[in-house]
Structures are given as C-alpha cells and as structure tokens.
Amino acid sequence: MDWKKVEEKLNFMDRLAGDKVVWIIVLFLCLISLVAIFSSTSQLATEATTRIDIIRTHFLTVLGGLVLILLLYKIDNIKVFKWFSRWGFLLSAVMLLFLDLHLKIGPVRASSINGAWRILKLGGFQIHVFEIVKVAMVMYLAWAVDTYRNGGFKLLDKLSEIDRLQFLGRDIWKRILYIYLPILIICVASLPGGNSNAMFIAALMFLTILLAGLPFRDILVMGAVAVLLLLGCVGIWKVSGGKYFDRIGTAVSRLSHHSADNETLFVASQAGSDDYQKTLDKIRQPIGAKLAVKSGGIIGKGPGNSAQKYVVPVIYEDYIFSFFIEEYGILGGILVIILYISLLARASIIVRNCDDKFAKYAIAGLSVMITAQAMMHILVNCDVGLLTGQTLPLISYGTSAFLCISIAFGIILSISRMASKKVEREAAKADPIVSFKEDDVRDRLDLLNDYESADRLTDLETLEDI
Secondary structure: OOHHHHHHHHOHHHHOOOOHHHHHHHHHHHHHHHHHHHHHOOOOOOOOOOHHHHHHHHHHHHHHHHHHHHHHHOOOOHHHHHHHHOOHHHHHHHHHHHHHOOOEEOOEEEEEEOOEEEEEEEOOEEEEHHHHHHHHHHHHHHHHHHHHHOOOOHHHHHHOOOHHHHHHHOHHHHHHHHHHHHHHHHHHHHHHHOHHHHHHHHHHHHHHHHHOOOOHHHHHHHHHHHHHHHHHHHHHHHHOOOOOOHHHHHHHHHHHHHHOOHHHHHHHOOOOOHHHHHHHHHHHHHHHHHHHHHHHOOOOOOOOOOOHHHOOOOOOOOOHHHHHHHHHHHHHHHHHHHHHHHHHHHHHHHHHHOOOHHHHHHHHHHHHHHHHHHHHHHHHHOOOOOOOOOOOOOOOOOHHHHHHHHHHHHHHHHHHHHHHHHHHHHHHHOOOOOOOOHHHHHHHHHHHHHHHHHOOOOOHHHHHHO
16 A cells, blocks of 8 residues: 555645635634534424434535535636626625515515514525625625726726716715715615624625725715714614614614613513513523533533523524533633634735735635624623624534635635745745855865864854855
C-alpha cells in the first residue's frame, strides 16, 4: 500500500485553497450544530418522529450546506458574483411584497408564524424570507457601491442627457436612486414581518455602506430619515388601534415586560387563570435561558444532561447558545464566541488581500452579518437584549437559515481563494530580496568553514563581511 497517497487523500485540508482558518471555523460550527441539535430536540421527538429521524434530517441540511459552500467556493470569477448581486434588491423587494400583501400566487404562498408573516411556502418547502434578504442586500449594496465608484450606472447617464433630467447625472442622485432609496424601501417593507428583523437588516445595510466608505454625512441623513419613517409607522399603528404594523405592538409589549421584573409578573398572576398562563408563556423562554446559563457553570452538565430543553420552547433555534452553555459550560460558550470573532479577524485579512472593491465590500458585509447575528443571539440568550428570534449562524436548527448562512460562507471562501491566488501570482513575479552569484556564495561558505574549524572568531569586521 502506498502510504503517501493515503496520507495525501486523508489530509484534504492541504488541497483546499483559500483561507483555511475559515474552513476550520465552518467545520467546527457544523460539528457543534450536529451535537447540539441531537441533544436539544427532545420536544420535537414523538412516537412518529424519533430523535434519530431529527438528526438525520439535520445531517442532510448540514451536508447540503457544505455542498453549497463547495459549489460557491469553486467559482473563480468575481464577475459571476457581481452579476447575481445586482438583482439582490429586486429579489428582496419581491419576496417582502409577497409577505406584506399576504399574496398567494400559484405554488408561492405567504405564511405566518406566531402572527408574523415571515415565510414563503413553495410546494413542500418553507423559505424564511428575512434570511435571504440579509445576504441578498449585502451583496446588492456591495455591487451598487462598486458600480457607483466606477461610474457604471449607464442608464442614469443616458437619462441625464435629456434636458429635464440632467440632475440624474449628479453623484448624489446616483447614490440616492441605487443605494439609499433601496435601503429605505427594504427597511419599510421588512417592518410588518418583525421589528427585530427590520432593525437588524437596517443596521446591517448601514454598516455595509459605512464600511464601503460612502460619505458619513449622507449616512447620518439616511439614519434620520429611517428614524422618522419608524416614528411614522408607530403613529400609524397607534392611530389604527393596532390594525396596521401590528408587530410594533409586540415590540412595545416586550419592552414593557423586559423593563419590569419577570418574577414579579409571574407571582402577581393567579395560578390557573388565563393571565397566569399568558404570563407564564411570556417569561418561560428568558427565565429558562437564564437558568440554563447559570446551571451550566464552568464545564457544564455534560452532553444530554440539559434540563431546560424540556421547558424552553424551540431551544434548538432561538436559545441554542444557552442550551450549549448548560451542557458544555462557560468554556464551551467561549469556544463558540472565539469561532465567530475569528471569522471577523480572518475576514479583515482577506479584505486586505483583495484587489477588487466589490470583493472587499462583500467580504466585509457578510462577515459583519454573521458575527453580528451571532453576538445578538448570544446577548439575548444571556438576557442582555430583547428577544429577537435571530438564530445562531450555522448552529441553530432550521433549513433556510442554515443554507443562507452557507451561501455567505461559500462566497467568503470563494473570494478568499481568488485573493490567495493573487498573492501567489504577485509573489512569483517578485524578485528575490538578495541575489548572489554562485562563485560568490561558495567563497563565503568556505571562509565561514575556516572560522568554524579554528573554533574562534577574532575578526569581527571579517565576520560582518560574511
């Protein structure tokens, strides 16, 4: 048996191009997800569906995500990503329109969960729209800013040749029509489906254009306009008695309950009454998550020994981090945090190696999206922030969210692969730092050997010459 060939096949990491640290992060997150989901889905298991069936389904989701990452990773032309990115806003707007108007056209049907319209059903598949919007809008803004800087908005240039439309040729109008207006449209269209999703997507889009270096004054104006629009939506909700933008009422309710003492609310209700049950449902998740974090300690209870997985609804989605701490302790939680922070650190290195502006903006936006979503999930699990429903990227249970994050990782790895190839080409073209003739090198080595055989060095000037 040729052991060298066997070793080469087993050592597959050496054959992977791109940033290997990002590859390691992806594999670690997938392994953590498989272990955590298998242990945390007791509530999903029934007589008809066993935990083996659940982990099999999730394993196929993880496998599909890895295949998706590999397919995107193999793309070695940045123009492919640019072409698809230009349609990101249109895709996001159409999907949000389906949700906001509760449309049902052919096999595509808008659907709600817990009173929030967030899902499109396509046949037997469920598509979480906001997960797609996050990735699509980051890529669209990366394309829009890059095209703006390169003067590529040819349609506006042609329209500006008309006397009445000459103003469209100005840079500010290009930024408004292709960057700022799409941001505002997506912010408003996202609001009916959930306040937390709308605010997260808005913050993500603002961070993307901020990292892309657009005028800070414009961003401040955009922020002020976004606040005014939000206040207007709150006013519409108030005047309509909650008929429109009803999710704003959910946010107000969460703010009031979060500011109050949860235990006091619980005790104040009479056991067995409707108020008691409603209060119990509202505080079950945050209190259960806090108990999970507290009982986990430093090293945790061990795999399969979580108690809160029987109490906290959907702990395998919104509260997977608190569950992970309960079973693996603070040390396990720190490991997860290090993985996400490491992604952000590696992304900064990839950005420095990119020579394409679009690639820089896309890497920056996607890495911030993944890390920010992870940190928001962790803060909520530790009862630092309001419940947002943000999943833990590449760990939480869920097909759409997992695959969308896989797309983001695939793009990051593909661009890092292109950047590493560029670095290798530049290194191959570079001249050596020091160049000696063969005879000169031989003479210097002979002189050094003479010194070593004498076992003494007396002439420091001669040594420096060597």
